[in-house]
Amino acid sequence: MRVxxxxxxxxxxxxxxxxxxxxxxxxxxxxxxxxxxxxxxAHNTYDIAKSTYATYKTLTxxxxxxxxxxxxxxxxxxxxxxxxxxxxEKLLTMPAISNEQRGTFFTxxxxxxxxxxxxxxxxxxxxxxxxxxxxxxxxEEHFPQFDSETKQAIGMVLLSKSDVxxxxxxxxxxxxxxxxxxxxxxxxxxGLGERGIVSARxxxxxxxxxxxxxRAILTKNDYSKINLFDAQQKLTEGMQYLRxxxxxxxxxxxxxxx
Amino acid sequence: MNYEDxxxxxxxxxxxxxxxxxxxxxxxxxxxxxxxxxxxxFLILVAxxxxxxxxxxxxxxxxxxxxxPAIIEPLPPTISRPISKFASDAGxxxxxxxxxxxxSEIDSVDLxxxxxxxxxxxxxxxxxxxx
Numbered sequence: 001m002r003v004x005x006x007x008x009x010x011x012x013x014x015x016x017x018x019x020x021x022x023x024x025x026x027x028x029x030x031x032x033x034x035x036x037x038x039x040x041x042a043h044n045t046y047d048i049a050k051s052t053y054a055t056y057k058t059l060t061x062x063x064x065x066x067x068x069x070x071x072x073x074x075x076x077x078x079x080x081x082x083x084x085x086x087x088x089e090k091l092l093t094m095p096a097i098s099n100e101q102r103g104t105f106f107t108x109x110x111x112x113x114x115x116x117x118x119x120x121x122x123x124x125x126x127x128x129x130x131x132x133x134x135x136x137x138x139x140e141e142h143f144p145q146f147d148s149e150t151k152q153a154i155g156m157v158l159l160s161k162s163d164v165x166x167x168x169x170x171x172x173x174x175x176x177x178x179x180x181x182x183x184x185x186x187x188x189x190x191g192l193g194e195r196g197i198v199s200a201r202x203x204x205x206x207x208x209x210x211x212x213x214x215r216a217i218l219t220k221n222d223y224s225k226i227n228l229f230d231a232q233q234k235l236t237e238g239m240q241y242l243r244x245x246x247x248x249x250x251x252x253x254x255x256x257x258x
Numbered sequence: 259m260n261y262e263d264x265x266x267x268x269x270x271x272x273x274x275x276x277x278x279x280x281x282x283x284x285x286x287x288x289x290x291x292x293x294x295x296x297x298x299x300f301l302i303l304v305a306x307x308x309x310x311x312x313x314x315x316x317x318x319x320x321x322x323x324x325x326x327p328a329i330i331e332p333l334p335p336t337i338s339r340p341i342s343k344f345a346s347d348a349g350x351x352x353x354x355x356x357x358x359x360x361x362s363e364i365d366s367v368d369l370x371x372x373x374x375x376x377x378x379x380x381x382x383x384x385x386x387x388x389x
Contacts, residue, residue: 029373036377043380050385057388065385076379083377090374129385136383143381154374161367168360175353183344228376235369246361253354256342 028082028089035082039075046072062129069132073123076139077116080146084109087153096160096167105156108149115142144225151226155218162211162235169204169242173197176249183256193252200248203241210238 049068053061088109091102119138126132177197184190214234220226274282344350 039377039379043383046383053385053388062388069383069385072380072383076383079377079379087374090371129387133384140381147376150376154371154376157371157374158369161369165360165364165367168363172353172357172360176357179344179349179353182349183342186343188342188344232369239364239367239369243361243364246357246364250354250357250361253350253357256350257345257354258341 022093025086025089025093028086032079032082032086035075035079039072039079042068042072042075066127066129066132069129069136070123070126073132073136073139074120077119077123081113081116083150084112087150087157090157091153094157094160096164097156101156105149105153112146112149148220148226151228152218152220154228155215155226155231158232158235159211159215159218162214162238165239165242166204166208166211169245172246173201173204173249176252193255196248196252196255200245200252203245203248207238207241207245210234210241214238 046068049061049065053065055061088102088105091097091105119135122135122138123132126135180190180193180197183193211234214231217227217231217234
């Protein structure tokens, strides 16, 4: 019973935060940009330290290179961690994303944060360039997983936007179709309008096909590289079809309103 | 063959009488007069053609104004389809309005989400150990 109540409270906390989600998203975005800025600064300093060490090969230069390498690796982890937070907060703002999908990403995020916590410990403990290079290699090996998970989250956001618009369009088409039935029952000829609705639905089906091909790209479960741009192109094409379908419906309505 | 014995084929000029000479002179005078008259007629015809051509060119440059009658009969109104009696129906107008809003939503949807773009990070952070 106690476990059930705790789980309920936790799920309420995780998935039902009305009113605060946008503010939380903005805070996460600010954190992310701050961490990104820190990472860039750290990277610039690391570059200088690295080239100084390569030029002078002194013990001091080596110590500085160790220090700056550790700092840039730590800031890279923090950047990635804040990027996961940003994506999760974005998922909370999207109404069309199910709690199950959010929950799946939340689990991934927590798992990756755990990985980064452990990685931070490795970085803190590393006192030689060999160990730091090795720790950097661990991140590099793990990166395809980060890449795939984060792109899937972006995909959820983009697909949810498209799905919302598709659902709205279908409701509109249904309402117009019902309105035509009423008009038809009054004895008016609605043949032209009905043909227009059929053409609009055909366009919408083209939009659905494009959106589904984007979904296929974005929901790959293996860690192969997800081509985000390719999926975005498909979604853009889908939206173009939906735009045309809406234009058809507008023309159908113009046939009634004049 | 003796050519001197053969009869000559060249006509020898015959001697004209003064009456014949006078008639010939009169005839040539008439010929001159006739060709002069024909020439004059030809010149007059040429002049007439040139004047007519000029008139055609000038009339094409300055077209003749045609008076249009001031009152034009209006065409009967052409209505391809009869206006529906549902044109001002509240349900129909509401549907048209929500379609406009949907169109605007589709036009403004952001499918690139630049804020969410993956950060460009350096994966190859390594320092070569100097001996």
